[in-house]
Amino acid sequence: MTRIACFIVAFLALASSFASAYDPSPLQDFCVAVDDAKSAVFVNGKFCKDPKLVVADDFFKHIEAGNTSNIFGSAVTPVTVNELFGLNTLGISLARLDFAPKGLIPPHTHPRGTEILTVIEGTLYVGFVTSNPANGKNRLFAKVLNKGDVFVFPIGLPHFQFNVGYGNAVAISGISSQNPGVITIANAVFGSNPPISDEVLAKAFQVDKNTIKYLEKQFS
Template sequence: MAAAKIILIAALIAFMAASHGLAADPGPLQDYCVADYNSTVFVNGYACKDRGLVTADDFFFSGLDKRASTANRLGSNITIVDATKIPGVNSLGVSMSRIDYAPYGLNPPHAHPRSSEILHVVEGELYAGFVSANTEDGSNLLFAKKLRKGDVFVFPRGLIHFQFNCGGSRAVAFAAFDSQKPGLVTIANAMFGAHPAVDDEVLVKAFQLNEATVDWLQKQNWLDVST
C-alpha cells in the first residue's frame, strides 16, 4: 500500500503541475481565494473569504481513508473532494475523489464537462474505458483496459467513460481532476431521469426503443452514487 500511495502522490503532483498551463478553470490571480460560502456575490466559482479569517483548516479535508458504503444497485460510491468540501480549493483548478466498488460494482457511463480525469487503482481490478467523440465516419472509438493495483488510466475532458469492478473482491480507486468542480453528467440519469422529462419521441428515435420501454425507463429511480 505504501508504494501505491507514492504512485498516487506522484500522479497527483504531475497532474496539478500540468493544470497550471492547461487547466480547465481560469488561472488564479492571487496565491489563494478561499471560498466564502456565505457570500451573496455571484461569481464563476466562489467569492473570496476575508484573508484575515483564513486558517489551515480551509485547505484541509479528512476522510478519504474511509471506505464508503456500496450497498446500492450500482455497487459503487464516490466521495468527491472539490471546492464544496475544501474552501481553499476555490480558484486553484484541482479536485479529487475516492471511488469504492463492491464486487462487480459499476461507476456508470458519465462525463465531466469541465475536466479531464486521471484514475489510479489502489485495490482490486477494474475494467475502465472511454468512448471518443464522433469520428469522420460517424463511429465512436472505445479505449478500454483491465486495470490492476498500481495502474493509472486517463479520461479526456467531456468524453463518456466508466469503470466496472470485474473482480470478485472490493476495489478502490482515486481520481484527480483539473477543475475545482469537474461537473458530472451520468448518461442514463440525464436522458431518462431529467426533470421535466425529455419527450418520449426524442428518446424513442435516439435510442431506437419502443415507447413502452422509454416510459418504463423514465419511471425508474435513477441513482446518483456521488457524495
Template sequence: MEKKGALLLALLLMASYVAYATDPTQLQDFCVGVNNPVDGVFVNGLFCKNPIQATPDDFLFKGLNIPRNTDNKQGSNVTLVNAANLPGLNTLGIALARIDFAPYGLNPPHTHPRATEVQTVLEGTLYVGFVTSNLPNGKNQLFSAVLYPGDVFIFPQGLIHFQFNIGKTPAVVLVSFSSQNPGVLTIANAVFGPTPPISIDVLTKAFQVDKNVIQYLEAQFSSGNNY
C-alpha cells in the first residue's frame, strides 16, 4: 500500500513539474527580445490599467446585434471583439465574433494560430468543416457538417477551417475563441498575397501547376485586391 502511495505521489509530482515547465501560450506571432527595456514597446498581451481607474465601459461592447455589410468578393464580414476593442478582456483568455454571410457567402479557409473556435449558428444554413494535421497514414481528414440555427460546431486550435452559407438567405453566427487575441491566417492570402511574394518556383513545385496558374492566383490576392 505504501509503495502504491509513493508511486502515485511521484506521478503527481512529475505531472506538476511538466505542467510548470511548459512555456505560456503566446498572444502574438513572435516577441523579439531586447537588451534595453527602453526599446521594448509591447509584451505578450497589453499593459494593464490601474484597477482603481477602471470603469464599466472597459467591460462593455455595443452593437454586435447590427448586421454587417457583406458586399465583398467572399460575401462575408467578421466583427471581432477582442482585447483591442473590449479592454476588459485583457488577460482573460477569451474573445468572440459575429460573422455575417450573404446568400452563398464564404468565410474562406483559414486558421487561428492561438485559439480554438466554438461557433453557434443564429440564422441560416451553413456547411462548415476543418482539416486535421498530418495523420499517421500521411493523410489529412476533413470533418464537416451542415449546421442549422441553434447548432454548435468546434474548430480546434490551429487547424484549417471554413464556413459556407449554402442557403438562399443571409446567415449569422456567433463565435467564441479561447484566446483574447486568436490571430487569423487566411490560407489563400498568405500563400498567394504576402509582401514580398513567395518565390514562384516554390509555389509551382508545391502545387504542381504551371507558372501561369500561380501568376493568375497571385494577381487575385495581391496587395489591395485580397479579401
C-alpha cells in the first residue's frame, strides 16, 4: 500500500470515528439520563405519526396578528413543532413578530437556532451582540431595516428588535430548529424561580441591592 493510500485509509477511519461520536443537536435545555425505561420520556423530537394517517393539514398553519397591547408593545406568534407537527425532524420553525409604534422585543437569545428576519411592514431597528472577546468589549451589529430587508442573528447571541417607525410593523423570522427555545435576558436574570441571590446580582451589575430588588419586582 502506498503512503497516500495509507493516509486516505487513516483519514477515513478518523472521520468515521468522529461521525459516530457526534450527538444530534439538542431540542430542549437538558435531558437527564435514566436507567429505568419506564421512567423515560421521549423529548428530543416527537414520536412520528403513521405515514398512512398523515394529511395535508399536518403541514398547515394559519397565523393571525398578535396582540401588542402589552408593556412592550409587541407580540411573538411562534410556529414551532409544538404548533405545527409537520415540522418534526425538519430542523426549522418560524415566528410572526407584530409591533405597535415604538414596540420592542427585548434582548433575548435562541440557544438552539440561528434566526433570519424579514421585514414585511414598517421600520425596525435590530441588532445582536457578540460573545465575550479577549479584549472584554462585546461588539454590537445593528441596522435599521425597512420593508423587504433581511437580517440574520447568529445562534445563541443576544439580539433585539425595536419598531422605530410611527406605525405598526410586522416581520417574519425563520429559525434553524424545530424547537429553538427563547431566553429573554431580563426575565432570566431578574425573574428566575427561585431568584438569583441579590448579592450575586448586585456585584454582577455593580449596583446596590435596592436597585436589584426593584428590578426583581418588575419581573416577578
